[in-house]
Amino acid sequence: MTPHVVPDPQAGAAVKAADRAHVFHSWSAQGLIDPLAVAGAEGSYFWDYDGNRYLDFTSGLVYTNIGYQHPKVVAAIQEQAAKLTTFAPAFAVDVRSEAARLIAERTPGDLNKIFFTNGGAEAVENAVRMARLHTGRHKVLSAFRSYHGATSTAINLTGDPRRWASDTGSAGVVRFWAPFLYRSAFYAETEQQECERALAHLEDTIAFEGPGTVAAIILETVPGTAGIMTPPPGYLTGVREICDKYGIVFVLDEVMAGFGRTGAWFAAEHFDVVPDLMTFAKGVNSGYVPLGGVAISEEIAATFETRPYPGGLTYSGHPLACAAAVATIRVMEDEQVVQHAARIGETVLGPGLRELAERHPSVGEVRGMGVFWALDLVKNKETREPLVPYNAAGEANAPMAAFGAAAKKNGLWPFVNMNRTHAVPACNVSEDEVKEGLAALDAALTVADEHT
Ligand code: PMP
Numbered sequence: 001m002t003p004h005v006v007p008d009p010q011a012g013a014a015v016k017a018a019d020r021a022h023v024f025h026s027w028s029a030q031g032l033i034d035p036l037a038v039a040g041a042e043g044s045y046f047w048d049y050d051g052n053r054y055l056d057f058t059s060g061l062v063y064t065n066i067g068y069q070h071p072k073v074v075a076a077i078q079e080q081a082a083k084l085t086t087f088a089p090a091f092a093v094d095v096r097s098e099a100a101r102l103i104a105e106r107t108p109g110d111l112n113k114i115f116f117t118n119g120g121a122e123a124v125e126n127a128v129r130m131a132r133l134h135t136g137r138h139k140v141l142s143a144f145r146s147y148h149g150a151t152s153t154a155i156n157l158t159g160d161p162r163r164w165a166s167d168t169g170s171a172g173v174v175r176f177w178a179p180f181l182y183r184s185a186f187y188a189e190t191e192q193q194e195c196e197r198a199l200a201h202l203e204d205t206i207a208f209e210g211p212g213t214v215a216a217i218i219l220e221t222v223p224g225t226a227g228i229m230t231p232p233p234g235y236l237t238g239v240r241e242i243c244d245k246y247g248i249v250f251v252l253d254e255v256m257a258g259f260g261r262t263g264a265w266f267a268a269e270h271f272d273v274v275p276d277l278m279t280f281a282k283g284v285n286s287g288y289v290p291l292g293g294v295a296i297s298e299e300i301a302a303t304f305e306t307r308p309y310p311g312g313l314t315y316s317g318h319p320l321a322c323a324a325a326v327a328t329i330r331v332m333e334d335e336q337v338v339q340h341a342a343r344i345g346e347t348v349l350g351p352g353l354r355e356l357a358e359r360h361p362s363v364g365e366v367r368g369m370g371v372f373w374a375l376d377l378v379k380n381k382e383t384r385e386p387l388v389p390y391n392a393a394g395e396a397n398a399p400m401a402a403f404g405a406a407a408k409k410n411g412l413w414p415f416v417n418m419n420r421t422h423a424v425p426a427c428n429v430s431e432d433e434v435k436e437g438l439a440a441l442d443a444a445l446t447v448a449d450e451h452t
Helices: 009-022 071-083 094-106 120-135 152-157 191-209 235-246 267-271 298-303 319-334 337-359 398-409 431-449
Strands: 038-042 045-048 053-056 111-117 139-143 173-176 214-220 249-253 277-280 292-297 363-369 372-380 415-417 420-423
Touching: 053 431, 071 319, 094 111, 094 292, 094 319, 111 120, 111 298, 120 139, 120 152, 120 214, 120 249, 120 277, 120 292, 120 298, 139 191, 152 173, 173 191, 191 214, 191 235, 214 235, 235 249, 235 267, 292 298, 319 337, 337 363, 337 372, 337 431, 372 398, 372 431, 398 415, 398 420, 398 431, 420 431
Parallel strands: 139 173, 139 214, 214 249, 249 277
Antiparallel strands: 038 045, 045 053, 111 292, 277 292, 363 372, 372 420, 415 420
8 A cells, every 4th residue: 555645745844843833742751752744544554744654553552443544434423423513411312322332232241331431541530430439438459560541540540650750649549569470570480370479469458458448449451551461361350259359349441452452342351351340442433533431330330320420521422433433343343353353463463473582582572462462672581681671761762762763664663662562553454464564573673682
């Protein structure tokens, strides 16, 4: 596929100049960044004004699960705009009801009611509020290695160092270690040890905090931003049991892992676990229009049957976003996108990444499933010393910057975070595109190898 626009560097320069003058960017020192001016995107690719085309191995921020500009979803948004662009959340609107029905039919267990938000952080905020009101308790336990969003409570719950600057520490948040065998907090040597020790540690944490004070435990089913760390077998069902024992609400955050990313509609399916509340966003409509939400169990929904739920958002369940969700879910069904993500992970992407790990001294571990993979880059495979320090968020990070630049030079747009690169293409990425991405990663890892 070639770019649909004739290169126009002058137009690109104008976009960049206006951006520099007036756009205040997320997570950045404004004067130290140089954002690429994007001229267009389609499927798994985007291109700039200079005629460079990139294979997007980031899916935006891990959300364009059906790629860019899927014609059926674009058409659905256009049709909805012509029919009824917006309507306030207190009304029943056909496309909102339909989106909720389609989502509820795909969520596990009895998560049958959907509270709509505009994104992931708002979903987390509301899940926590529901859990607190349902239990009458205030504390929430979250994992050190986690990301739950950048709003007040969501950033407090987050473990990622990006929270350090804005964490008020005042929201009743208690952090614990979730399992991660490669860098075990429990000195474990097997998956089973890691699982048992992580569960014992969680139960100890609850005992010392006071079980009667803990409203919720929140976990990403497969933690994403912090490193795509698939939990060991038995861990999530173990957490479910602990929650049941102490009357704690179990919240699974599927904002990143949901809607096909792991090769299942929701990652919870892989682990046979049903939470009480499940947050989602991103892939629900491939991010074409902002949308997120909380899927709510019958029991928690019943709490608010006669008692009002004190929370809401002006644009909750926006018709354009819901139309995009309905169309996205239909596309995913019609084109078997979830099954495709599972298959391509098992047969092409996973084996390809493992083969790279064998040849490159900088790759310490490969982990993931579906189209949700991380390469943990190290200075030394034996000691597992990370290629850059863990707390390097926002600081100069030469080896990873060199890796990223090499990937881009080879036509691949990579996800780079601390000492990791994530291979997270669209769920409908083709086999040829994956092979093209693997070849570019191969070249970029050769640059990372120089730092081992
Ligand atoms: N939870 C998880 C697991 C996420 O990955 C993210 C975003 N990366 C969020 C919550 C926050 O979502 P948003 O940026 O849409 O607020």
